Amino acid sequence: MNIEMDKSENQELIELIELVSRLKKENEQLIIRVNELEEKLNIQQNSLLNNNTNSKLKESVLQKTITFDKALPTETPIYKDLTLAEYMLYGRQLILPDLGKSGQLKLKNTSILIVGAGGLGSPAAIYLAAAGVGKLGIVDYDKVEKSNLHRQIIHNETREGISKAQSAKMTIEGLNSLCNCVAYEILLDSLSALEIVQQYDIVVDATDNVATRYLLNDACVISGKPLVSGSALRMDGQLTVYNYKGGPCYRCLFPKPPPPESVLNCADGGILGVVTGVIGCLQALQAIKIATENDESPNNLLIFSATSYPLFRSIKLRSKKKDCVICGDHPSITKLQDYVQFCGSGALDKSPSVKELGREDRIEPKVYHSLRNETPHVLIDVRETVQYDICSLPSSINIPLKDLTKRIEDVKKLLETPNTSVYVICRLGNDSQHAVNILKNYLKGEVKDIIGGLYKWSLEVDQEFPIY
């Protein structure tokens, strides 16, 4: 009798598991379909707005768009107890004296906004959802790319091309269905930031650009939210909390943005995935400490370097500036600004294309290909040696841009006659233009850069040449 009951119970359980897994798959497919339709809708709405002079019609389209966006967020209720499922899920951390049941309840009643579902946002979102944060908002305008998966571990190969915000939401729902996850597939800007930030208790800056850093700082100061800020590049990373417990804001420390050309991004500088993992996890930890009121004095800048010992250093931050333009005693900034103009670049300006040379100093990859074996010339590759070692064109000579001026004599020795042509190549066609401008000061013959660099070479001449 008992065995019979066990069997039917088992059967029921198996059916339930199968049903849940089938529904989850259907849900994923529906989200992908909704994404496609939304994209189509956006294109049609934009073309209607751009090509139509009827202002009434435009107004009604805009109103519909706004209602559609506003329908997404949901209110987080205040919970006074944990459910039986939650005791089981969080048992291992519930028994920590530093957390306990009261800490877990605080997490359940906390909402956290993560801006950026990339290298930092991936681990931050995963750990915060797993820890039992009640509501997680995830903002990202971008789509999943395979070249990001070495660090953006919340996504996976099958999600290539779909919205990062939606992909993150799918992973979170599969990890902890109790977490109320809201995906915002938007570019957070001065028009959208305040309305969203105000709905959350803590904001995690997991983005990669200066304009969004200032935007989030100002939105957090104006709405009184702590900002857990992280950054990572190459083998190094940093963590700071701004606007918390009377501490400084980002503008107190950095009143002026750095010149846009001095800011290096991951695509150009490189990044070890695990470094963003370390910083993203620390951001999650910091957000948990704020949510559970376990943080006495976080006003430090934590610096991590994977190549030095000790791996971590901590620097005490200056205190809040009395004359800070946004958090000081008499703020002159009381609403969000135009951050793209303020910083000279925006979230979308990833690897801007340099236009330093005129057409006469440039050559298309296909044209260079056609003369490559016919005309005597020298091909200089000005990428860093580490990149040259990844892949290079046969017969090219590697002289990194930073060494070019001091190696001019080496270049001259390579020329058969003083008038031998020199072509310059790099990864994307930006550094090669700087190099041509340098070389023209010293050489008599023709000096040209190969437009679009090895990237364009791979697309237009040799599809077997690696893109990295």
Ligand SMILES: Nc1ncnc2c1ncn2[C@@H]1O[C@H](COP(=O)(O)OP(=O)(O)OP(=O)(O)O)[C@@H](O)[C@H]1O
């Ligand atoms: N203002 C913004 N609004 C929404 N998402 C943003 C904003 N600024 C940056 N992001 C997102 O933050 C994430 C940062 O991730 P990460 O630093 O890993 O770089 P990435 O842009 O994905 O990578 P790569 O530069 O190598 O292509 C990106 O997914 C990006 O789309």
Ligand SMILES: [Zn+2]
């Ligand atoms: Zn300030």
